[in-house]
Amino acid sequence: MAVRVQADDFDIGAEIAAMAAGRKDIGAIVTFSGLVRDMANGQPITTMALEHYPGMTEKALEKIEAEANKRWDLQASLIIHRYGPLDAGANIVLVATASPHRQAAFESAEFIMDYLKSRAPFWKKESGAAGGNWVDARDADETAINRWDQTSKA
Amino acid sequence: MAVRVQADDFDIGAEIAAMAAGRKDIGAIVTFSGLVRDMANGQPITTMALEHYPGMTEKALEKIEAEANKRWDLQASLIIHRYGPLDAGANIVLVATASPHRQAAFESAEFIMDYLKSRAPFWKKESGAAGGNWVDARDADETAINRWDQTSKA
Amino acid sequence: MQVLYFAWLRERIGIPKEQIETNAATVAELVEELRGREERYALAFSDMASVKVAVDQELVDMDAPLKDVREVAFFPPMTGG
């Protein structure tokens, strides 16, 4: 289990290799990477400023990761979330989960992403020719959490 | 869209980088990698021989990939499946999907994996100290397909 | 106690954080007190449906007590990932 909050970019291949290094018991690794899109609501975007709450962010991510490890049989998990100014096309987030079974790897990665979206203290300000705009939370992201049932503590 | 059936290993980081190269419209990339586990049914495994049906394999993978692209709004997709003798810990398969939205990327990757498991003409023979053993198809893998509804043609 | 503001709350109030001495018993009472201070606070806290609060780095409801609290943070709904 590992959580990193950083301004620097990450190398997905290197992270997966590190996760699997020296072990032969992993059956499945799922990764999710989120990137800055160059369009938002029909407006061109050149950069996205990612603000976060140092201290609380790490706690929130660790809590989400711990809950995923409690719910699924995971052999390894990783959450890397960037902050600061990011250009269109840049990496924002990497989630990786490893398990003996594919279903556990898929579900836990989705679970982590769903909780990251509306439970990790990050805020996005998109900037383009039209100026800057704070990204609104989407109802769909709040709804996505409900499918993991109401008993979750993450 | 791309399908590759090969004996050689693949580099997940390089494949993802190639998928996203020169574009800024991708919001989410999901990858699944499957690896040879060193245990099967409580028996240690040293190698897995992957047999396939050249010609039909490529067709089957292309059909599965095309169906995923029909069902979800994908910006790119990739299926790499290895064959031949593979050591424990080795990569077997890589599926990667890119979409503006995370849900489409996750679901399409799961869909492709579910169909790969029981619709692509591969057969696995596991070998360890206890000898060789053809891996049986799992009922669960056949059942997994049903959740994508009965109307699928993939 | 330390009070932090993030995203557009930070922009509207004009500072990322400040030290506040208060007798407010709950977060809601603190918000009322801040609203009464200056127009920029009243503006920032005008639509509480889009304001979330964390107390000592844990998400809480607006009626959460402030006894022994070291840090309160106000921010819009989160948009991680």
Add this chain to the structure above:
Amino acid sequence: MQVLYFAWLRERIGIPKEQIETNAATVAELVEELRGREERYALAFSDMASVKVAVDQELVDMDAPLKDVREVAFFPPMTGG
């Protein structure tokens, strides 16, 4: 027509493929014909619940017709991924 065998069907029958001239109208009739040939075929086709068939590289049922077919393949349920 070309007939292919994979995995344990290949091992039981002892060859990966062979050229077969047949008047069988369906896959099921071809299987009957092969079963009658030799013990190794009878063994390979003893439990048809675990045998799948592809005709010209498309999965089909055992009652599929063989007219104009170039390639028939028999194999166990697939285990890709």
